Amino acid sequence: MMKRIIAIVLTLILMISCLTVSVSAEQEADKISPAVRALIAENSDGGVVVEIFHHNADYPTEGVSEQEAIQNNLKAHKALLAQIEAITYMEADGFSVGRFYIGLPYESIEKVAALENVDYIDLPHDEGSTLSAQEKPDARTKTALEKLSPDTKVSLTVWFAYNEHAYIGMADPGENGTSEQVQEYLRVMRAAKRDYISAKNEAYAQIIKEKTDVEIGFTSRYTPMASLNTTLGEVEKVAALKEVATVYFNSVILRPSEDPDSLSDKFALWMYETKGFVANDPELEESGLLDLASVYTDYREVCEGDGWALVYAENNLNEPWEYVEHIALCNRVLSWYEPGAAVYPYGYFVYNAKEDTFHPIERFVYPTEGFKNEKDENGKYIKYIIDPVISLDDYPGLPDALDEYNIGAVRGDADGDGERTILDATVIQRYKADMIAETGLDVDASDADGDNETTILDATRVQRTIADLCDITGELKVLNPLF
16 A cells, blocks of 8 residues: 555656646746747748847846946846857847847757746847827928928938847957958948848838838838838828838928929929939928929920920039030030039930930930949940930921020031031131130030031031031931942
């Protein structure tokens, strides 16, 4: 009988022991949040920045003075970091009372959770703003909301509310590291932060796009921000999202008008989308809502043709040098003498009704070029054509309009009297013979053949044009019957 009792007692002790182990393991598992558990299950390599909640009975933070609590927290923090460093690679980050951020390899998170003073491991909790929608807009945005119509289309910059901590996976070489080690660390660190922030920004931008009526213009790869275009009526909705930390005003893109399909509105929208320029508006300037460095002025509609229209607008930029260039187009020469007008220097734009877009007038002379990521034998990056020169054949009547509205100067009019005569050829010849100075002729108009130089061939082109052998562009009018 006694043996049976002893056997039963031993069995109960064994069951209790097993139960205790099971409960202990379950408690340890509970120290890792489900979100972190999911990441561990999904990733065999790499790591993540987590938030560790901890305590240390030897360094109490409650029931003591504020100063003592801060000192004890720092001691507990250092002690726990030393324990973690002894068992795994880590990337220590910011901390506060009872918690801190740290980058850990996925494979070591469970080991860290098993440490006695670790209470819980979770993903960082500093995501999402607690500010109200009225607190997030900056002063200029608030001014725009107060003074302008809700239908006003604006450009904004939003800063996202999330931590910027990214797991690097490579230790900082420190002061004793070689130049190569430092450069490699910087490369890895920047790539890790870029990938982390880019992914976060894209995700947050998508949330904003789904919940509000906005167009996402740009998402940064290195900072938690994005630019977007929307109407002022949507600003409060954007600011109300917890994903948004602050809202900054960039510019007014377009104010509502009686005719939103007008050429002026189309041009305003095109100018902003291509180069970020906005129409000059005294009311906006007075309200501090106009950036004078990106304003176009003196907009006017010159004329219309079959499927096209010609408009003009000035868009000077203040740069510390002066440009002196020209283009020869049909019977005209357009010059560019404005200091700093580096974006659309000639000021004329042709609207294509079929494409519903504008082309700067120099696109009828120059193609759009880019640069390959390779160099020629002289060490210069190789150019390539993105879009070819636009053909005047698609714009019937445009050459005549340039003459009718006196756009630029008469091509070949070297003496500047408004006409192309044999005297212009003589002026060019005298200039090339050093009989007159450069100030004695219109250098740009003298470039009759459009090669960007004034040569004796320009005099010849003028003579042949006057003799009706060719037009000023060089196109033959009389062919030699022998050929």
